[in-house]
Structures are given as structure tokens and as C-alpha cells.
Amino acid sequence: MTEKVETLIEIKDLTFSRGERKIFDGITLSIPKGKITAIMGPSGSGKTTLLKLIAGQLPPDSGEVFVEGLNVHQLSRKKLYQLRRKMGMLFQSGALLADLNVFENVAFPLREHTKLPEEVIYALVLMKLQAVGLRGAKEMMPSELSGGMSRRVALARGIALDPEMIFYDEPFVGQDPITKGVLVKLIKTLNESLGLTSVLVSHDVDEVMMIADYICVISEGKLIAEGTKEALLNESTGYVNQFIHGLPDGPVPFHFPNVSYTDDLEGVHTGKRGLK
Amino acid sequence: MSGFQRFLQNMGQGFLEKVAAFGRGSLFIWSILAAIPSALFRFDLLLKQIYVTGVLSLPIILMAGLFVGMVLSLQGYNILVEFNAEEAVGSMTALSLLRELGPVVGGLLFAGRAGSALTAEIGLMRSTEQISALEMMAVDPLKFIYAPRFLAVIIVLPLLVLIFNALGVFGGYLVSVSWLGVDSGAFWSQMSSQVDWQEDVLNGVIKSVAFGVLIAVIALFQGVNAIPSSEGVSNATTRTVVHASLGILGLDFILTSIMFN
Ligand SMILES: Nc1ncnc2c1ncn2[C@@H]1O[C@H](COP(=O)(O)OP(=O)(O)O)[C@@H](O)[C@H]1O
Ligand SMILES: [Mg+2]
Numbered sequence: 001m002t003e004k005v006e007t008l009i010e011i012k013d014l015t016f017s018r019g020e021r022k023i024f025d026g027i028t029l030s031i032p033k034g035k036i037t038a039i040m041g042p043s044g045s046g047k048t049t050l051l052k053l054i055a056g057q058l059p060p061d062s063g064e065v066f067v068e069g070l071n072v073h074q075l076s077r078k079k080l081y082q083l084r085r086k087m088g089m090l091f092q093s094g095a096l097l098a099d100l101n102v103f104e105n106v107a108f109p110l111r112e113h114t115k116l117p118e119e120v121i122y123a124l125v126l127m128k129l130q131a132v133g134l135r136g137a138k139e140m141m142p143s144e145l146s147g148g149m150s151r152r153v154a155l156a157r158g159i160a161l162d163p164e165m166i167f168y169d170e171p172f173v174g175q176d177p178i179t180k181g182v183l184v185k186l187i188k189t190l191n192e193s194l195g196l197t198s199v200l201v202s203h204d205v206d207e208v209m210m211i212a213d214y215i216c217v218i219s220e221g222k223l224i225a226e227g228t229k230e231a232l233l234n235e236s237t238g239y240v241n242q243f244i245h246g247l248p249d250g251p252v253p254f255h256f257p258n259v260s261y262t263d264d265l266e267g268v269h270t271g272k273r274g275l276k
Numbered sequence: 277m278s279g280f281q282r283f284l285q286n287m288g289q290g291f292l293e294k295v296a297a298f299g300r301g302s303l304f305i306w307s308i309l310a311a312i313p314s315a316l317f318r319f320d321l322l323l324k325q326i327y328v329t330g331v332l333s334l335p336i337i338l339m340a341g342l343f344v345g346m347v348l349s350l351q352g353y354n355i356l357v358e359f360n361a362e363e364a365v366g367s368m369t370a371l372s373l374l375r376e377l378g379p380v381v382g383g384l385l386f387a388g389r390a391g392s393a394l395t396a397e398i399g400l401m402r403s404t405e406q407i408s409a410l411e412m413m414a415v416d417p418l419k420f421i422y423a424p425r426f427l428a429v430i431i432v433l434p435l436l437v438l439i440f441n442a443l444g445v446f447g448g449y450l451v452s453v454s455w456l457g458v459d460s461g462a463f464w465s466q467m468s469s470q471v472d473w474q475e476d477v478l479n480g481v482i483k484s485v486a487f488g489v490l491i492a493v494i495a496l497f498q499g500v501n502a503i504p505s506s507e508g509v510s511n512a513t514t515r516t517v518v519h520a521s522l523g524i525l526g527l528d529f530i531l532t533s534i535m536f537n
Binding site for chain 2: 055082084085089091095098113154157161
């Protein structure tokens with residue numbers, strides 16, 4: 001790596017728990033500006049939670065998140081909302097507003113945050129819908145869209161205010177191969193044409209390998225690997241190998257943490273009637 | 277651990293959870309109240325909620341008001357006629373409606389019709405990440421979602437209760453005058469001499485505003501705290517109706533004992 005890369009998002013020693021469970025246990029990573037960074041990990045590893053921590057929707061137990069040098073969790077509500085205008089987030093479900101049609105969903109951030117005249121809003125919305133290939137669906141309601149279409153509309157909405165960074169939460173899950181291809185291409189072209197910084201959370205190794213510049217792998221609350229995709233592909237042992245090559249068991253256990261199987265069957269810990 | 281220790285532990289934990297829930301509830305109400313001024317500037321949102329909660333509840337309120345008034349005057353007539361006082365049936369119907377049955381029955385119906393819908397809507401918006409999406413688009417859900425709904429409920433319920441009462445009196449008129457032959461002039465004059473503006477009408481309105489606050493707080497709180505799954509949302513919806521109904525009946529007793537003693 002010879003080129004000098006600027007850092008946009010910096011996560012320092014972040015910990016976060018849900019009840020008794022430590023979801024993150026001291027994660028430190030940085031996300032470069034203008035690139036596509038993928039954060040990978042098995043489901044339930046806290047990928048969605050990490051995005052919400054970065055966007056300040058959840059407070060961490062300890063540690064810091066800096067976006068453009070601002071400590072997200074120390075900002076006033078007003079400053080935080082200002083920062084969020086520079087962020088777009090594509091939720092797992094699309095999260096379109098159910099009572100507005102496609103056009104109004106994309107127009108929504110423009111109407112809420114700008115005083116643009118109606119003609120300008122119309123032109124901007126059409127432009128964004130054109131970028132995701134759904135100009136023809138502008139009159140449809142969210143309930144009439146397929147999963148892939150919802151995500152593309154959500155993407156158009158996410159870029160409506162020309163954000164500087166965009167977060168994708170598992171964009172490929174539950175999509176057919178063609179839609180996956182469309183989304184891969186969209187994420188790539190948007191990143192290049194709009195000069196965005198993209199953060200992609202996913203466990204779809206194949207798709208991530210096609211577009212990501214950098215990859216971070218998290219597991220059990222820790223960052224276990226970080227680097228360019230070439231570097232990770234060459235890894236042949238441990239977690240990363242298991243994850244990238246989709247092996248069912250390995251350093252990342254197949255079983256959720258539990259007491260031993262025989263103890264459980266005999267009812268040792270629960271005191272319930274077991275097989276004894 | 278002995279059974280007694282475990283009992284104590286459960287008691288303590290249950291108590292702490294209640295205190296925590298109460299704290300969260302109060303905080304939530306405060307933040308909604310703080311957002312109301314800015315909600316007033318969004319007249320478009322408020323108007324839409326008034327339509328959704330109010331206009332769509334009209335049919336059930338109209339029908340129920342009519343029937344309640346009819347039943348009241350029928351029963352009233354049967355009792356009053358024994359004392360040769362059947363002309364008082366108009367004032368009896370109006371007083372029962374204005375003081376108690378209008379706010380209480382109207383409130384119960386409204387909790388079932390609009391309160392449950394509110395909880396379900398907000399629970400669904402949360403489980404489909406629409407609320408998170410609003411936050412990410414830098415739109416404050418307090419100002420955009422919660423405050424307009426809170427305000428709409430408080431504005432709409434007193435109006436619905438007044439309509440309920442009017443229809444009830446009309447129903448009473450139909451039964452006692454048109455059907456049972458009570459003198460029309462006596463029906464109205466008895467009513468207007470017995471009904472006191474402040475004591476009966478105003479107190480009824482105050483009651484319905486109080487019930488509106490109660491329903492709005494419960495419905496919003498349950499929606500926001502619903503577990504984001506279909507089962508969680510349906511449980512929260514049920515809780516809204518149950519808590520709001522019991523709350524209305526309890527609060528009604530308290531208000532009545534303050535107002536009419
Ligand atoms: N609202 C919540 N309340 C309690 N636990 C949650 C909540 N959201 C997520 N979790 C738990 O946090 C862990 C991480 O969740 P998530 O970030 O959604 O994982 P991922 O997106 O990687 O699949 C999971 O074990 C999940 O059960
Ligand atoms: Mg997730």
C-alpha cells in the first residue's frame with residue numbers, strides 16, 4: 001500500500017453489551033475515506049449493532065467512535081442530527097415509510113431538510129430513482145415492491161441528500177442471484193460516481209469479495225482480521241479461513257455457548273427431571 | 277438458594293423493574309410534552325392524525341351513542357313511569373350521558389378503536405425499522421411521529437364524546453317521545469332546566485380530556501416498548517386496550533368523587 005488514505009470513521013476500544021452478553025469487547029478499527037469497507041461476521045455477531053453505534057443510535061458501554069473527527073456519542077442531539085444528514089443508511093428491511101409511495105419516500109428527506117421548490121424536488125427524485133433503475137416504479141406503494149426493489153428505493157432515498165458516507169446492512173440477504181448482481185453493481189457505481197465512503201455489513205463472502213476494498217472480520221466481540229481482500233484470501237488458517245471459505249465448524253463454534261450436552265440431558269444444571 | 281430467598285429475590289427484582297418502567301414512562305411523557313410546541317408547527321401531520329384517529333372513529337361513536345341513549349331512556353322511562361315522572365326521562369338521559377356514560381363509554385370505545393391502532397402502528401414502524409430510518413434521516417421521531425399523535429388524541433376525544441352525547445340525547449328522544457309518547461316540550465324543558473353548564477357539560481369535557489391523555493400515553497408507550505416481532509406487537513396492542521380501559525374506569529371514579537362531591 002503506497003497511496004495515503006484518509007480515515008473517515010475511527011472506532012476506538014469499543015465495548016457494548018446487551019444484558020449479560022458482551023457483543024463487543026474492545027473493538028478498534030478505522031474506515032478509510034472514499035473506499036468500500038466490508039465488515040463481516042456471522043449472524044448475531046453484532047454487525048447491525050455496530051452500524052447503530054457508529055450512527056449514534058445506541059450508546060456504547062465504553063470506547064469512542066469518531067466520524068470526521070467528531071466523537072459521535074458526545075455530540076448534542078442537534079449536532080448529531082446534523083452529522084446524520086451526511087450519512088445514508090440502508091436497513092436490512094429497506095424501512096420505507098409504509099404510508100408514502102416510492103416517489104414520496106425518496107422525496108421525504110428533501111422535503112424535511114430543504115426548502116427546494118417542487119420542480120427541483122421532482123427532478124432530483126427522478127434522478128435518484130433513475131440511478132437505481134426504478135423510475136418506472138415511482139407511483140407504487142412500498143407494500144407492492146419486492147424485497148430487492150424496496151432496497152433499491154431505500155438506496156435512492158439514502159442518497160437523496162447527497163451524503164458523504166453510506167452504510168449498507170446486509171444488502172444481499174434473501175435476494176435472488178440477479179438482484180444480488182444488480183445491488184453489487186449499484187453499490188460499486190454509486191461509490192465511484194458520488195465519491196462516497198461505503199460501509200458494507202454482510203456475511204455474503206462472494207459478493208463482498210467482488211466489491212470491497214477493505215475487509216474487517218468480527219467474531220465473538222473482537223476484530224479478528226483486517227486488511228485488503230487479497231490479504232484475507234491468502235489467509236489459510238484460523239477464523240478467517242473458516243469464515244471466508246464457509247466451513248461449518250472451526251475456531252468459530254457451531255454451537256451457541258452451553259453446558260455440556262450430557263449434563264444437560266441429565267438435568268444437572270436445571271434441576272429438572274433428566275434422563276438419569 | 278432456599279425457596280424463601282428466591283421469593284424475596286423475585287419480589288425485589290419485580291419491584292425494581294416496575295420502578296425502572298415507571299421512570300422510563302415518565303421520561304417518555306416528558307420528552308413528548310417537550311416536543312409538542314414543534315408539533316404544533318407541523319399542522320399537516322397533526323391534521324392527518326386528527327383524521328386517522330378522529331374521523332375514522334366517528335362511525336362507531338355515532339352508532340354507540342345512539343344505542344346507549346335509546347337504552348338509557350327506555351330503562352329510565354320504565355322506572356320513572358311508576359312515579360308518574362316520565363317527563364324527567366330527558367333530563368335523566370342527558371345527565372347520565374354528560375356526567376358518566378359519554379366520557380366513559382366513548383373513552384372505552386376510543387381506546388379499543390384508535391388506541392389499539394396507534395400501538396400497532398408504532399410497534400410495526402419500529403419492527404420494520406421505519407423509526408430507525410427516520411432517525412438516520414435526521415428526522416426526530418418525537419416531533420414527527422409521537423407528538424402529533426399525542427396531540428391528536430387529546431384534541432379528538434373530547435369532540436367525539438360531545439358527538440356521542442348529542443347522538444345519545446337524540447336516541448333518548450326517539451325512544452321516549454316518538455315511541456313511548458312522552459311530551460316533546462316537557463322532554464326538552466326538563467332537560468334544559470336540570471343540566472348545569474359548568475357542573476355537567478364542562479366536567480364531562482374535562483373527564484374526556486383526562487381520558488385522552490391516559491389513552492395517548494398508554495398507547496404510545498406500549499407501541500414504543502413493544503418487542504419488535506409480530507407476537508410482541510400483538511401483545512402490546514392487547515395491553516393497550518386492557519390498561520387503558522381499566523385506567524379509564526379507575527380515573528373516572530377518582531374524577532367523579534372530586535367533581536360531584
Ligand atoms: N433490541 C435488542 N434487544 C436485545 N438484544 C438484541 C437486540 N438487538 C439485537 N440483539 C442481540 O444482539 C446480538 C447482535 O445483534 P445484531 O447486531 O442484530 O447481529 P447481526 O446484525 O450481526 O446479525 C444478537 O445476539 C441479538 O440477539
Ligand atoms: Mg443484522
